[in-house]
Amino acid sequence: MQTDAPTRGRGRPPxxxxxxxxxxxxxxxxxxxxxxxxxxAIARHxxxxxxxxxxxxxxxxxxxxxxxxxxVLRPLREFAASFPARAAGKxxxxxxxxxxxxxxxxxxRVLPVLSAVQADAELRxxxxxxxxxxxxxxxxxxxxxxxxxxxxQRAGAVRGDVxxxxxxxxxxxxxxxxxxxxxxxxxxxxxKLPSLSSVIGALADLVAVD
Amino acid sequence: MQTDAPTRGRGRPPxxxxxxxxxxxxxxxxxxxxxxxxxxAIARHxxxxxxxxxxxxxxxxxxxxxxxxxxVLRPLREFAASFPARAAGKxxxxxxxxxxxxxxxxxxRVLPVLSAVQADAELRxxxxxxxxxxxxxxxxxxxxxxxxxxxxQRAGAVRGDVxxxxxxxxxxxxxxxxxxxxxxxxxxxxxKLPSLSSVIGALADLVAVD
DNA sequence: GTCTATACTTTGATAGAC
DNA sequence: GTCTATCAAAGTATAGAC
Numbered sequence: 001m002q003t004d005a006p007t008r009g010r011g012r013p014p015x016x017x018x019x020x021x022x023x024x025x026x027x028x029x030x031x032x033x034x035x036x037x038x039x040x041a042i043a044r045h046x047x048x049x050x051x052x053x054x055x056x057x058x059x060x061x062x063x064x065x066x067x068x069x070x071x072v073l074r075p076l077r078e079f080a081a082s083f084p085a086r087a088a089g090k091x092x093x094x095x096x097x098x099x100x101x102x103x104x105x106x107x108x109r110v111l112p113v114l115s116a117v118q119a120d121a122e123l124r125x126x127x128x129x130x131x132x133x134x135x136x137x138x139x140x141x142x143x144x145x146x147x148x149x150x151x152x153q154r155a156g157a158v159r160g161d162v163x164x165x166x167x168x169x170x171x172x173x174x175x176x177x178x179x180x181x182x183x184x185x186x187x188x189x190x191x192k193l194p195s196l197s198s199v200i201g202a203l204a205d206l207v208a209v210d
Numbered sequence: 211m212q213t214d215a216p217t218r219g220r221g222r223p224p225x226x227x228x229x230x231x232x233x234x235x236x237x238x239x240x241x242x243x244x245x246x247x248x249x250x251a252i253a254r255h256x257x258x259x260x261x262x263x264x265x266x267x268x269x270x271x272x273x274x275x276x277x278x279x280x281x282v283l284r285p286l287r288e289f290a291a292s293f294p295a296r297a298a299g300k301x302x303x304x305x306x307x308x309x310x311x312x313x314x315x316x317x318x319r320v321l322p323v324l325s326a327v328q329a330d331a332e333l334r335x336x337x338x339x340x341x342x343x344x345x346x347x348x349x350x351x352x353x354x355x356x357x358x359x360x361x362x363q364r365a366g367a368v369r370g371d372v373x374x375x376x377x378x379x380x381x382x383x384x385x386x387x388x389x390x391x392x393x394x395x396x397x398x399x400x401x402k403l404p405s406l407s408s409v410i411g412a413l414a415d416l417v418a419v420d
Numbered sequence: 421g422t423c424t425a426t427a428c429t430t431t432g433a434t435a436g437a438c
Numbered sequence: 439g440t441c442t443a444t445c446a447a448a449g450t451a452t453a454g455a456c
Contacts, residue, residue, distance in 0.1 A: 021280035031331065032330070032331035033331055034244075034245045034329050035244045035329040035333075041296055068396055107347070114394060115325045115328035115329065116328070116329060118243050118326070118328075118393070118394075119243040119325065119329035120242075120243050120245040121241065121242035121246075123245075124243065128394075128395055128399070131395060137394075137395055137399075137402060138390075138391050139393060139402035139403045142403060163412050166404060166412035166413070168407050169387075169403065169409050170380040170383070170409070170413065171385040171402050172387065173384045173386065173388075174380060176383065176387050176390070177379075177382065177386050178383075178385035180348075180386070181348050181349075182392070184324060184327075184328075184347075185341060186338050189342060189347075189415060190267055191336070192347060192349035193347075193349045194352075194375055194379050198376070199376050199379050199380070203380065209362065
């Protein structure tokens, strides 16, 4: 029952089709997971035909893999780039708080995609290869914060007897668990873990020079 | 081309069919994920007909849900039951090490299933409901270890100025991150995080009275 | 309670007009 | 570059014999 546009789509500019497919696919993966994701659903939600999907992507796995990798690498780059700025001119405690909350929200963005990867053996294998090639993984975050703590330690702001690598691991993993709980049990669930802020605060008290 | 058993199966006792279906389904979910799991594959690997699946289970979602829930609750019960025994007569350090490694391997068992849950929106919703009803979640582990540390603190084996809840959170989350990295990047991947033992050891040094 | 055979539905992917 | 229409394959689920 379209009254005025018999020849072209219902408002989507033709050149946005590829981007619409990518964005919609990511959205659907995050919302409903990979198990029942169909090309038909992607096409409908993106206001596009299924054929267009196969014009832009070789097949369904190629589309998924592209979306997944991008959905991990993009937030990662943004986050990594923001790190130096976060610490600048702050106390150790404030820097850790700021960094920790950012780390938690990074994981909150990425976890739905990581879970989707685990749902398909082929995808998982390719993803692991790619991540290993790039040398990525949680150790990156641990190393970054460990380096930061080391610097502050030499500057006398962190207690000399603290093992910065262990402290960094505790810190990073608390952020991760916090994000994972929300991911697994849903945002509406009442949080029964100590708040991330309080845990980071307590860790800061342990490592920082008073 | 069966030469000797025209009427009955190739060795599976008829009464084991239901169990075989359950075990095989879990195995396949852990191995290849939920996205491409078919009733045909389950039947083949379990050496059973597809029809038998539908005799024992209402439909595919019902089968999956049963398997999933069992695969989380069973290890959880076993693990929870083993906890008191782990701490008995040990130093704080040894108890934490023992508990931590057990916690890591608990997560290693359960994570593949939790990831599968995230791959299907309907499954995720039912799972979250059930978990919330039962009051489960990572906070259980944190509470248990926090209680343990509190007792040892009153006994003088843990430093009085330690916040046991924060320490427990750090401890539990390190175990979780350790397991998650292996889950996500594969067991063969060279571990680039500090070993869990070393992190737990360092945490124990921080909280235990020398 | 389990099987074989099959009905029905959905899915990924392609052909061809515009 | 995008669409409509269509196909072959794969998927879930059922019927009926034993």
